[in-house]
Amino acid sequence: MQTGQITKTVMTHKKHITLESIIAKHYDALPTAERKLADTVLEFPGELAAYTATELAEIAGVSKAAATRFFKRLGFNHFEEARRLARDSKNWGSPLYLQSKDEQPQSADQRIAHYLDEEQQNLRKTYHSATLSELDVICEQLVKAKRVWLLGFRNSHYIASYARWQFIQFRSDVHLLPANAGETMAEYIADLRPDDMVIVIGVRRRVDPLINIMQAIKQTKAPILYLTDPTAGKTSAYARWTIKIPVSSSFLFDSYTALMSFTRLLAIETFRVSGESGRKHLKNIERIHDTLNEFE
Known part of the structure; x- marks a missing residue:
């Protein structure tokens, strides 16, 4: 899929396209560093919108250059397009995107009160x-x-x-x-x-x-x-x-x-x-x- 095609597809196609489905198409061919980044994103895809590309690269333990290559390989013009897709998926209501990396309050009483x-x-x-x-x-x-x-x-x-x-x-x-x-x-x-x-x-x-x-x-x-x-x-x-x-x-x-x-x-x-x-x-x-x- 060519660079920038993801944005056009998301905007014009009736079906909702998810970040994990895009990653799945490329996963087997990803270099080691980019696969580490893919694994990080797939763990909590809804959290992608909360990070910059640099922060995401640090969490995955890869270089910012690897992160840039990764998102371009997926078909995004830039990281902001991927973040926008993650936000859209969260608004769409997918349980996978509603999961948060942040821990809920630890005690049962705190969780229930929240x-x-x-x-x-x-x-x-x-x-x-x-x-x-x-x-x-x-x-x-x-x-x-x-x-x-x-x-x-x-x-x-x-x-x-x-x-x-x-x-x-x-x-x-x-x-x-x-x-x-x-x-x-x-x-x-x-x-x-x-x-x-x-x-x-x-x-x-x-x-x-x-x-x-x-x-x-x-x-x-x-x-x-x-x-x-x-x-x-x-x-x-x-x-x-x-x-x-x-x-x-x-x-x-x-x-x-x-x-x-x-x-x-x-x-x-x-x-x-x-x-x-x-x-x-x-x-x-x-x-x-x-x-x-x-x-x-």
Whole structure:
């Protein structure tokens, strides 16, 4: 791969290119010094953005000249391009890039306190968001919609499933997209109507088809509520309401505490807005539970 081609590829190709995948293509042919540098980068690739080329060379125990040759061999014009790619991968949400070389506090009590503090920060950021000013309007739309559809991929899928379990307690016609394995999205999107409503949950790492799916849903004129995180970009343009919920953490793996909390609040507030209709639906479900003796 020629010098500078990495930057062009990253900017123009839909797929996210990772630093470790680039290194893997060249690894077997690397000279000894450059291989030492590759091993250092691969141990904690997300940390690359925190160092200069000189500092990285010192950590690996090689010369700065070896570091310069290494990054040019990988196809970068200069070290800053590699750092930019590492930052992009970290924002992308790869667990590999979220690992830190810096040690967490040593004692279990310190680690747990730090963990709780980060969870609380994400909750505070979520509920201080100005976009929540439209919460009542969103809930009213969820109540009056003929059908409510929920969509999410990967980790977002189980949040969408959880939301459906809450909404079916007080209203009918709440569905997952797609409902059955083996079916495609097109059959469902073709059936959407302007009086339906779609909740899309799309936190990082979002799958490639999501933007096209949201564009197709928007064309049906069914309003979209988009629950996502601050890294969302173009996908937000297709939603009537976008609520960005922080999921980042200094620990390995993203945190979904605030997202789950807001999803629960959304169900609670929508039930409140539903009034007597929602209570009647819930009472009927509880009566049937008793009749079927479904719980201990």
